Amino acid sequence: MRKKEDLGKDRLIWIYTQMVRIREFEERVKRTFLEHPGAMRGHTHLGDGAEASIVGALATRNETDFVMPSYRCHGYPIVLGTPPRNMMAELYGRKDGLCKGFGGSMHLADPARYFPGTSGIIAAAIAHATGAALTAQVKNTGQVVYCFFGDGAAKQGGFFESVNMAACWKLPIVYVLENNEYQAYTHISLEDANCMAGDPLSKKAAAFSIPGVTVDGTDPLKVYEVVGEAVDRARSGQGPSLIESRFYRLSAHGNAITVPPAPTQFPEHEAIGVYGNKAEFQAAKANDPIQRFRSELIKNGVLSEAEASRIEQAARSEMDEAVQFALASPLPSPEEATNYVYA
Amino acid sequence: MPQLTYLEAIRQGIWEEMERDPTVFCLGEDIGIYGGAFKVTDGFIDRFGPERVIDTPIAESAIVGAAFGASLTGMRPVAEFQFMDFIGCAFNQISNMVAKTHYLWGAPAPLVLRGPSGGNVHGGPFHSQNPEMWFVHNPGLKVVCPATAYDAKGLIKASIRDNNPVVFFEHKYLYRRIKGEVPTEDYVVPLGKARRAREGRDLSIITYAAMLHTALEAAEILAKDGIDIEVLDLRTVAPLDREAIIETVRKTNKVIIVHEHSRTGGLAGEITAIINEEAFDDLDGPIIRVTALDTPVPFSPPQEEYFLPKVSDVVREARRLKAY
Numbered sequence: 001m002r003k004k005e006d007l008g009k010d011r012l013i014w015i016y017t018q019m020v021r022i023r024e025f026e027e028r029v030k031r032t033f034l035e036h037p038g039a040m041r042g043h044t045h046l047g048d049g050a051e052a053s054i055v056g057a058l059a060t061r062n063e064t065d066f067v068m069p070s071y072r073c074h075g076y077p078i079v080l081g082t083p084p085r086n087m088m089a090e091l092y093g094r095k096d097g098l099c100k101g102f103g104g105s106m107h108l109a110d111p112a113r114y115f116p117g118t119s120g121i122i123a124a125a126i127a128h129a130t131g132a133a134l135t136a137q138v139k140n141t142g143q144v145v146y147c148f149f150g151d152g153a154a155k156q157g158g159f160f161e162s163v164n165m166a167a168c169w170k171l172p173i174v175y176v177l178e179n180n181e182y183q184a185y186t187h188i189s190l191e192d193a194n195c196m197a198g199d200p201l202s203k204k205a206a207a208f209s210i211p212g213v214t215v216d217g218t219d220p221l222k223v224y225e226v227v228g229e230a231v232d233r234a235r236s237g238q239g240p241s242l243i244e245s246r247f248y249r250l251s252a253h254g255n256a257i258t259v260p261p262a263p264t265q266f267p268e269h270e271a272i273g274v275y276g277n278k279a280e281f282q283a284a285k286a287n288d289p290i291q292r293f294r295s296e297l298i299k300n301g302v303l304s305e306a307e308a309s310r311i312e313q314a315a316r317s318e319m320d321e322a323v324q325f326a327l328a329s330p331l332p333s334p335e336e337a338t339n340y341v342y343a
Numbered sequence: 344m345p346q347l348t349y350l351e352a353i354r355q356g357i358w359e360e361m362e363r364d365p366t367v368f369c370l371g372e373d374i375g376i377y378g379g380a381f382k383v384t385d386g387f388i389d390r391f392g393p394e395r396v397i398d399t400p401i402a403e404s405a406i407v408g409a410a411f412g413a414s415l416t417g418m419r420p421v422a423e424f425q426f427m428d429f430i431g432c433a434f435n436q437i438s439n440m441v442a443k444t445h446y447l448w449g450a451p452a453p454l455v456l457r458g459p460s461g462g463n464v465h466g467g468p469f470h471s472q473n474p475e476m477w478f479v480h481n482p483g484l485k486v487v488c489p490a491t492a493y494d495a496k497g498l499i500k501a502s503i504r505d506n507n508p509v510v511f512f513e514h515k516y517l518y519r520r521i522k523g524e525v526p527t528e529d530y531v532v533p534l535g536k537a538r539r540a541r542e543g544r545d546l547s548i549i550t551y552a553a554m555l556h557t558a559l560e561a562a563e564i565l566a567k568d569g570i571d572i573e574v575l576d577l578r579t580v581a582p583l584d585r586e587a588i589i590e591t592v593r594k595t596n597k598v599i600i601v602h603e604h605s606r607t608g609g610l611a612g613e614i615t616a617i618i619n620e621e622a623f624d625d626l627d628g629p630i631i632r633v634t635a636l637d638t639p640v641p642f643s644p645p646q647e648e649y650f651l652p653k654v655s656d657v658v659r660e661a662r663r664l665k666a667y
């Protein structure tokens with residue numbers, strides 16, 4: 001059993017630092033639509049609000065464990081140590097991007113850091129992660145796969161087919177269902193059978209006779225404990241678990257694609273823009289997981305106000321540099337478009 | 344006649360069919376309260392209610408499967424894909440069931456599978472594809488790709504009334520960019536019929552969807568050189584209007600085929616084969632293809648521009664063929 005009390009001061013500060021870095025990265029992406037209109041094309045989907053869930057989960061990870069999230073994928077590689085400047089350049093479609101500008105926001109990959117790749121097709125990666133877990137099992141590597149996906153993806157056939165398979169074969173994988181309350185633009189109360197019945201989404205686990213746990217995804221230490229138990233279970237050969245991590249997506253689903261040269265824009269959150277529910281959004285903002293964790297660390301004497309500020313300033317500088325790097329990086333040459341079709 | 348955008352024309356077409364026929368209903372992701380990712384069904388839920396404008400979970404296979412089941416039992420579903428790229432998630436239902444039902448059981452499956460396709464918006468490899476050929480190769484499906492507001496409305500109405508499954512590709516680059524005159528009175532544009540979009544005698548460009556506008560722009564440039572281009576807009580790519588293709592070949596004797604999807608296995612190959620079979624002796628030059636490259640749709644803007652067929656490509660090839 002992992003207990004949050006076992007986390008030392010350095011580890012707690014590490015968790016806070018990663019949360020802040022993710023938030024700052026996402027803030028910079030969002031600001032680019034105003035500061036550099038038209039410079040970033042395609043779809044970007046932000047993970048602000050998910051930081052506690054992402055970092056709490058990954059704090060349990062061994063260095064060679066695979067991380068396979070959905071298309072809303074910026075946060076995870078930041079924690080794994082992928083340079084944000086290369087990620088940012090990828091979002092801008094530049095030559096120095098993580099994937100040479102061929103992937104964009106939704107299709108990041110950093111295989112050397114056990115981040116094999118993400119997909120813009122909802123739920124596609126749940127099956128891919130299941131396959132990675134099969135590799136770990138067949139090769140007996142002791143690795144665990146962290147599979148992250150949204151509440152929307154949990155309605156795809158790929159989810160049900162994959163989890164059943166993993167349960168049958170006792171694969172070393174943890175399925176983290178990130179319930180951020182919105183499936184693209186539609187509220188979860190309109191599209192999830194468990195939610196509509198007043199049940200947690202972790203109830204889906206019962207269909208596969210595997211453990212299903214719901215955790216407060218705004219508290220990194222609670223996520224650490226719950227995911228940690230599932231990871232230990234997976235690593236010891238007892239098979240998969242389903243964790244429903246509940247938090248609130250603090251930005252809209254994504255920016256709207258526009259026909260160039262019209263700049264892409266980031267709309268208001270669906271709670272306001274679609275449902276006219278400003279109170280819901282403001283309550284979520286007031287419950288910002290980063291602010292809450294910050295206060296907790298300061299109250300417990302883990303961080304001083306000055307140290308917290310230093311971490312935040314460092315993240316700002318780091319992400320500012322990432323944006324400058326991305327903007328200075330050249331666009332790939334047109335002719336390169338025909339490269340890489342085959343290995 | 345009022346001027347409507349391509350998007351508004353489609354919206355109006357579906358709306359009118361829902362008014363006309365209570366068995367017509369819409370289903371898809373975020374189409375109800377949100378009004379659809381591109382707002383094609385904006386306001387529908389207020390007029391027709393959530394029973395006929397159904398917000399679904401993100402589950403394309405089940406959306407198509409359920410639409411199919413409803414179509415077998417007396418309804419006329421219109422299912423939206425948020426992006427036509429995601430139709431791949433439902434491919435088994437469409438290819439193995441929907442397309443073959445009438446052949447196997449004699450049962451009509453009157454459903455429409457519609458949504459935005461196409462590039463030039465820097466949407467990257469999963470939000471820019473033109474996957475019509477996946478379906479052209481499936482006998483039993485009709486595949487429609489309108490290029491103008493008038494046709495978009497007339498074709499969506501015809502598709503909804505058709506007793507066969509129709510895959511309806513709306514080009515997202517045209518949604519709010521193209522406007523045209525659209526009659527207020529009821530009309531349909533028949534499926535399977537091409538349209539001569541420009542009269543000419545020197546050379547024929549056969550095309551459809553967004554590339555129609557590329558072809559027409561090229562034709563204007565070439566007209567200044569005294570090259571008189573005929574442009575044929577296929578409108579429906581399955582079944583193909585073979586007669587219209589042959590007719591224009593017999594008239595101009597030179598052909599360029601332009602399409603936005605990649606080259607190998609593209610529609611140009613099929614049209615070329617039809618011309619070879621039926622009008623080989625009428626040709627005064629090689630059939631030329633102007634298409635996208637054989638790569639996924641690139642994400643980075645300069646690469647996508649390089650990938651897509653351009654007006655300058657059409658102009659260059661037309662001059663070359665004219666001189667042949």
